[in-house]
Amino acid sequence: MVDLDPLIHEFYRDRYVEDDRLIRSGHGRLEFVRTQELLRRWLPPASDVLDIGGATGIHARWLAADGHQVTLVDPVVEHVEQAATAGTFTAEVGDARQLRQADASVDVTLLLGPLYHLVEASDRAQALSEALRVTRPGGLVIAAGINRYGGLIEAGSNGHLSPDNLHLFTEPFASGRNDGKSGFTVAYFHHADELSTELTTAGLTDVEVLGVEGPAANVLQNTPTDDVDALLPAATLLARHVESDPNLIPTSFHFLARGTR
Template identity: 55%
Template sequence: MSGELIEHYGTDGLEDTRLRRSPHGRLEFLRTQELIRRWLPTATGLTVLDVGGATGIHAEWLAADGHHVHVVDPVPAHVLESARLPGVTAEVGDARMLDAATDSVDVVLLLGPLYHLTAPADRALAVAEAVRVLRPGGLLVAAGISRYLSLLELGTNGRLTADTEPSLQTLIDTGSYDGHVGFVSSHFHTADELRAEIITAGPSEVTVYGVEGPAWPSLDYAGTDAFNDLVDAALRCARLVEQDPQLINASAHFLAFARTPQP
């Protein structure tokens, strides 16, 4: 998988452009900031391990908030970019085998590994490693991509055809994404599946949010020029149903939050 990631991200520009070039990517970025800040204590100076942190698009604002951020990513070009950011350090590494010591960090972000790791055993290793390096009471934040992302995207932009239906049905049934909208092969979650994978690693209480809410496809359809006029309503929509079991899977992404047990 690491070779495929290096090839994809090395030729597709820098990862942070995804969160800036599309309307739903911009919405995802705003909501990710909002939800993480909601869970972080008001004190600054936390040690944050950003696993799969790419070029540091989230590490940058976390460092600006006063935290100590270290990025771990399998793509060397990402690591070079992250290391240039003020207050951010970075290294090449694997989510399944972290160099960090046990009980050594306050926050672990897994904002990419759980969809890039297509085998359940590999995802379990990544979550277990995150739990291992967290201090008691530390915060784990893990992202997943919704199984219904492609359905909603292609159904909105007119690209849902007889040719794409079989891939979509397989994705909805199994979570196996075959690259039909230009991304690398991945695993797409349901909200319940993401919660269960985190619980298996140890935390007994996991809170999962829908990130973008159900309005994100309309932002992409309306286009970048309309984003500023529509984003406030889309944000309000996302907040209203962020944990609604009937609508949570309509988000493009999920964020799961869990704390490691206290002694």
């Protein structure tokens, strides 16, 4: 049985469509393009990939089309049911903290959501421990984190930040914990070096943390849909150029970290 916070389950079942966000919004499209770019850069050809927290299969679909053997695991039953309709990869209900997969059974383990929905440090450590367990020696563990500055930057860029709601963004900035009152669901937000430390502490080597979207994310997010195509190439190039610059990594909404088992 999956022990999923009811608020998170309700959010993803009833209020949020991940596929729509990554395909239609300007920021989402930039995040999607950059995530594809980084994963294609890192993944060996024809890998066995375990996509933990893979939702409805937004990444599993293109990974399978690229020739990878993909198994998607997600705690939301409705997500798994939708993902299974793709027919090009395996989809099953599961918990990042207690995987059914055998030891050293996959080449690449993706955690593109679990680490920011596991608020307790012990739960994140357990998820990383499980990721290492199922990954073959020499394989990769790749994990996403949400930037702790992200909500504050977004609200300050779209006109929604005010003296009355500032605390909704500064409190998570101080603690990393989001209680779901600012629009997003219950979550934990990372600093880039904190995410790196969690992967290193778990036992991964050669850990690298990159910024995903770069400084232009808010421009695309607040751009009319018809104008996004014209801005996306430059925004992607900028994100790629500054992805490892420690001064600019925190301008991205998301971090993507990789380490070797």
